[in-house]
Amino acid sequence: MPLALIVRAPRVDALVAVQCAGTVTTVALLLLSEGFKRSIYTNVALALAVAGPLATLAFARFLERDA
Amino acid sequence: MTAHGVVVHVLVWLAVAAELVCVLGVALGRDAFARLHYASAAATLGPILLIVALLVEEGAHSTATAASVGVALLLLIANPITTIAVARAARVQR
Numbered sequence: 120m121p122l123a124l125i126v127r128a129p130r131v132d133a134l135v136a137v138q139c140a141g142t143v144t145t146v147a148l149l150l151l152s153e154g155f156k157r158s159i160y161t162n163v164a165l166a167l168a169v170a171g172p173l174a175t176l177a178f179a180r181f182l183e184r185d186a
Numbered sequence: 187m188t189a190h191g192v193v194v195h196v197l198v199w200l201a202v203a204a205e206l207v208c209v210l211g212v213a214l215g216r217d218a219f220a221r222l223h224y225a226s227a228a229a230t231l232g233p234i235l236l237i238v239a240l241l242v243e244e245g246a247h248s249t250a251t252a253a254s255v256g257v258a259l260l261l262l263i264a265n266p267i268t269t270i271a272v273a274r275a276a277r278v279q280r
Contacts, residue, residue, distance in 0.1 A: 138268055139208065146236060182275040
């Protein structure tokens, strides 16, 4: 559902959907890593938790400047 | 199933339900601010419930749990910063 929003909604709404999708993916990866006892998923979740908010901040900055 | 297992299951399923409700809120929200409200809740409720479930399941001394708790804490810390930045952008775009 957030993916449909990313494609169809206005740009700010799409950015909110990207932020939410990143959060949900991180939580899902944490659950997978605990469920399957694979620590590699935790590393992916860590990378996503660091890179996701930085990307959102950059996009928000560009949108603010663009308006 | 022991009481311990029941508590862990309830916490994990609560986290999943919270994420699902928040995704629905983001998808059906009437404007960017309403959507932002649900996106912010998704980055708060889910990780907190997950941290508690992990601590109940594995205890505080496991390395894997420490890494997962670190990731969840990172989400909790970064969420207000990104939410404020996106809200500012949405106000400017209005």
